[in-house]
Amino acid sequence: MQPIAFVSDEMFAALEGVALEFRSVQGHRFAAVSTASGAVLLELPAGEYSVALAKAGFGSKRVTVTVSPGQPPLQFRLLRDGLLGYAWPKWVQGDERVQFRVHSTEAYKLSLWRYGLQKEFVQNVGWYDNHGPRASMQIVPDGFFAETGVRWKAGHGVHGQTIVAPNRSGLYYFHAETAHGEFFSFPLVVAPKSPTAKIAVLASTNTWNAYNPFGGRSNYILASCMPQEPIVNSQQDLPRYRSADYGEWKSGPSFDPLSFDRPEPYNHIPESVHSTDLIEGRQACHLAEAEWRLLAWLEREDFAYDFYSDAQLHDGTLDLSQYRVLVISTHPEYWSVPMFRKLRSWVFEQGGRLMYLGGNGLNCAVEFVDDGRAMVCLNSWPADRESRMHAVEASEASVLGVVYTDAGAMTAAPYQVLEPGHWVFAGTGLEAGDLFGEHILAQRYSGGASGHETDKTTPHTPPGVTILARGLNPDNGGAEMVCFETPSGGQVFSVGSITYPTGLLIDAITTQMTRNVLQRFLAD
Template sequence: MTYSTEQYAPLSLDRPDPFNHIATEEQLTDPIQGRQGCHMAAAEWRFLGWMEREGFEYDYYSETQLHFDVVPLDEYDVLVISVHPEYWSVKMVEQLKKWVHEDGGKLIYLGGNGLDCEAEFLDDHRIIYQNTKWSHTGQNYAESGEPQESRMHRRHESQAGLLGQVFTWPGAMTAAPYEVINPSHWCFSDTGLGRGDLFGTESLHQRVPGGASGHETDKISEYSPANTELLAKGLNPDDGGAHVIYYQTESGGEVFSVGSICWNASIVVDENVSRITANVLKRFSI
C-alpha cells in the first residue's frame, strides 16, 4: 500500500486492530507512546477521560454508525469529532454539513487531517479508501486544471466548507504551541491569555512532542466559509501551524475547529487547552 495508489484494497471493519488498545494500567496523564497510539484510541481516550474529569456527560458513537444512520443527529445539539477522523464517506460528510448548515447543529472538531479522503462502504463490514493517486507534498489538480485541496475535494468537495479548514503538508510531523490571534473571542474566557500569548505548551504526544499544534495540521482555505474567524495559530515550522477557527451559520449552527491531531494529547495536562475546550462545550450546550 502506498499513497500513490488510486484505490486501497478493501478493508474489513471486523479485522483485528491491536493499535486501538488501552492497557488496563494506563493512566490519563501517562505519555502516549508509539506511532499509532498518538493519533488513535489512546488519544481519543484522553478526551473521554477529560470530559468525565470535568463533569461533561456524553454519548459515544463510532464514525461508521453515522454512515449507517445509527447516530440520531436531530436529537443532539453538539457533536465532537476528534484526533484523526481522516476517512469519511460522502454520505457522512453531507449529513453532518446539513446538520450544521441547515439544522443549526454545533460541531466541535478537535483533530487534524479530518474528512480528507472518501471512504466507500461496500457493505456493512467492508470499506475502500479512495486515495485518488494523491500527492501529499505537491499541488493537485482536477482534469479541468482547477487546484484541489484534498482527496475529498477531488471526489466530492473540500471539507473546508464544513470544518472551516483543510489539511496541508507544511507542519506535518512537527509540534508547537499555539499563539493567540484574537484574545477577545469568548473561547478564551477565564484563561487570562492576551494577543501573542502562547498556549498548548504541554503535551503527552511522544511521537511528535512539542505542543498542542502538530502531527498533522489544518488551515483556513479559500473554501472556508467567508465568516470564518482565525482565533489562534500554531507556531510550527514553514508556516505549518494549525488554525483554531470559529464560524456561525445562518441556521444558528456553529463550528469550532482546532486543526491538530495533537490537541487531545494536551487536553489533560495543559490548563489553557482544557479551559478553551470547556468554554466551547459549555457555550455550545446552552
C-alpha cells in the same frame, strides 16, 4: 524451478523454514521446506492435495488445495503464536450481543472494562481454553485476507464466546490475559439505545481501520493491492519506501477493500496505562488511545456524552438531530460521503454545533462494502483539489473551516493568540501574542498542541471565520484555530490539530478554552 507456492505470516512477511507436506487423494506424500523468500520449490502432479504446514512459533494447520498447470503460485499464510483478539461487531448499541474472537495458544482470562476518566471494571467474562491442545489458537486464511477479514471463530458449540453489551454508552475494552501473564486489550464502541445526553462523540473507527496493517495491507502499506511475493525487506519491497512522492497512493488506479473483520494491534492499550499517563508509541498517539484521553477529560469536567462509531453516523444509528453538539477528535481522516453530507446539513441547515478537536479530518472519502464489513479508500487526489474528499464531494474546509496541508507535518508546537478578546479565551488571561497549549500527553512528537498534522484556512473556508490562534510550527505550518457561525444558527469550532485533545487533561489553558466552547454550544 518456479515456485508452486509462497508462505508468509499474518503481516505478509516471507517465512523461511516452514515444513510442508502435500498429500494427494491417492495417498502419495510430497515434502518441501520454504526458502528465504518464502518460496516452495516443488514439482507436483496436477490434482487435489491436503497440505499440512508447520513452523516453530507459528500455528500449524491443514488446508486443501488444487494444483493445475500454469496457475499462479499458491499463497499459504501462518499466524504466529501469541495473544490477539477483537470484538465483533466492533460497534454496537447497548444490550446488543457481541462476540469476542480471541487467538491464544494457552488458556486465557477475559474481562470487560469501561475507559473513561478511570478504567472501570465492568465484569469478569471468564476463563477460556476450548479443551483440546492449543484449541483457542486461531488461524488466518490463505491468500489475501486484509480485504475480506479473518472471520475468526467465537467459541464452539455450547461454548459460544459472546456477551451482552452494557447499556451505558462509552469506550469499552476487553482485557485478555493468559495463564503465564501475556496481556492484550481490544476496543468496543457502545452507543446508546436512545440518546441520553446533548453531546455526541464520534469514534474514528474508519481511521482505525485505514491504519490497521493486519494481513499485510493498510492504506499506508500496499495500499492498492497485494503483490504476488511476500515481503522480504520493507525498505526494498514496499512502494511506500521506493518512491520519493509517497508511492502508496499512486501504486494503482484503484484500491482493494480493507476489512474491519481483523484484530487491531495498534489499538492495544497496556494494562498499566491510565488516562493521565503519557501516550507512548507512534500509532497510539492518533488512534483509540489518544481518543480515550478526550473522553476522560469530558468525564472529569462533568460533560455527559454518548459515544458512536463512524459507521453509526453513516447508517443512521446516530441521528444528529437528537444532539446539540457533535465532537469529532484527534484524527477523523476517513469519512464516507453520506457522513459528510449529514454533517454539512446538520450544521448549515439545522443549526448543529460542531467541535472539531482534531487534525487532518474528513480528508479521504471511503465507501462501505460487503454489508459494512469493509471499506474502500478513494485515494485520488487531483492537483486542483485540496483533498481526497474534495475530489469526490467538496473541500472539508467548507464545513470545518480548515483543511490539512503538508506544511508543519510531523512537528508539534504551541499556539499563539491572535484574537484575545474573543469569548473562546474568556477566563484564560491570554493577550495577543501569548502562547498556549505547551503541554500534551502525546509523545510521538514533542512541542505542543499544534501537531503532528495540522489544518489551515483556504479559499473554501466559509465567510465570517475568525482565526483565533495559529500554531508556531516551522514553515508556516501551524494549525489555525477557527470559529464561525452559520445562517441557521449552527456553530463550528475547529482546532486543526491531531495533538490538541491529548493535552486537555494536563493543560489548564486549553481546558478553559474547550470548556468555554462546550458551555456556549450547549446553551439554548
